[in-house]
Amino acid sequence: MNKKLKILLLILAAIFIVIQIIPFRKPSNKPVFGNDLMEASAIPQDIASLLKNTCYDCHSQHARFPWYAHVAPVSWLVARDVNVGREHLDFDKWGSLTKKEKLKFLDEISEEVDSENMPMKIYTIMHGDARISRAQRDMIVQWAEKMAEQVFEE
């Protein structure tokens, strides 16, 4: 093998090993039982599985972390997306939200899903089950609006 290429590969390998020990805010799951939307409210089965597959990895305390989510630099990206995602909207906070906050929460869901801002493209590349059709988007939007009416009437 070409000597220069060998050195380059060695340097890259060294960088890869060194970046594994750089500390960062690693997200962990801290669910409070009964607080999650699925536990606190009756959600139709098809909607529940849609939300779990497309939203819960970043917007809940029930995130599934694949092996590569623990390897830098991907782990940094995952950590950032999950931390920011939970700040914006966390399905595990549902039970502790006020009525108004719930309405905002549901409005946010229909907006982001309808406009196809969510789920993020970078996420669906690696998660085939999060790639949803227009019809599935409409299902989520319709559910969110119905749920909002229900919350409003409560």
Add this chain to the structure above:
Amino acid sequence: MKKMNWSLIVLLPAMALTLILTSAFDNQRKSSNPEEKFVIPEGITTIMDKSCFGCHNAESSNDKAKEKLLIDKLTELSKAKLVAKLDGIAETVGKNEMPPEKFLAKYPDKALTKEEAKQLLDWAKAASEELMK
């Protein structure tokens, strides 16, 4: 045969009249109920026309602004949605996030004055509370 024709002549207009009258009363009842329609006060419309409407309208070319809020469609929303939108207005205005800085750099005269921001915030909060009653 003749008798029937005569009764029809009387009955039909009478039925028509009843229909017209009941629907008229119905309309009156609806329009006299102040809770039925969401109205934006004039002072608030003036502020929003200046600082918000340019992007937040159905014909806007700013897609993100359109997704978030359509001021000209507010009155068509369900109460549940309206509460969410009003809270959104209160939040963004309260945090001084809207109008965006980049936009204001170009159009400084579109900025909300402190007084306008307060009026908008107070209105959004009060209107959402009113809907939640």
